[in-house]
Amino acid sequence: MQKTLEQKGVTYEDWLLYEGLRLKNLEYVAAAIKRGADVNSARDWLSDQPPLFMAVSIDKQDPEIVRLLLQKGAKMATLWTPKLDLDRPDISPMQRFMASAAAKEENRDYFPLYHAALHSRSADVVNVLLVRHV
Numbered sequence: 001m002q003k004t005l006e007q008k009g010v011t012y013e014d015w016l017l018y019e020g021l022r023l024k025n026l027e028y029v030a031a032a033i034k035r036g037a038d039v040n041s042a043r044d045w046l047s048d049q050p051p052l053f054m055a056v057s058i059d060k061q062d063p064e065i066v067r068l069l070l071q072k073g074a075k076m077a078t079l080w081t082p083k084l085d086l087d088r089p090d091i092s093p094m095q096r097f098m099a100s101a102a103a104k105e106e107n108r109d110y111f112p113l114y115h116a117a118l119h120s121r122s123a124d125v126v127n128v129l130l131v132r133h134v
Contacts, residue, residue: 010045013037018044021054024062029069039074050078056116056125063124076112076129 017037020028033039039051049057052074055066070076113129 011037014042014045017042017051018054021051021065024065026062026064026068029065033068033072039069039072040078050074052076052078052112056112056129061122061125063122063128066125066128070128074112078112 013032013035014037016028016035017032020026020030020032037051042051043049044054047054052066052069055062055069113126116126116129
């Protein structure tokens with residue numbers, strides 16, 4: 001598996017970090033950070049999201065994971081603009097068309113707190129960010 005990840009330019013630590021975020025598994029996230037995953041420079045190989053943005057996304061909300069990322073130095077002031085790699089061979093022409101149309105509408109800059117407030121269904125996640133921000 002590690003060889004496959006390396007071929008895609010993904011470290012095992014980053015893979016473990018994002019698997020932990022997707023699965024809402026605090027132990028995976030903590031282990032990835034302990035092994036050296038950078039809570040600011042890591043990027044999801046699918047969405048290009050930094051860890052804190054992934055943690056506050058719509059269906060991936062866990063206040064304890066958000067708190068851990070912040071404790072480990074995740075920056076609240078990180079600005080993220082969604083990027084699309086529409087030249088990937090695994091994207092169909094229809095997906096490419098839909099994604100490019102959506103990108104024209106929604107390609108704007110986000111800060112983690114704004115992103116969480118806009119997309120979050122968890123007041124606890126927004127509260128963790130607010131407490132950290134103040």
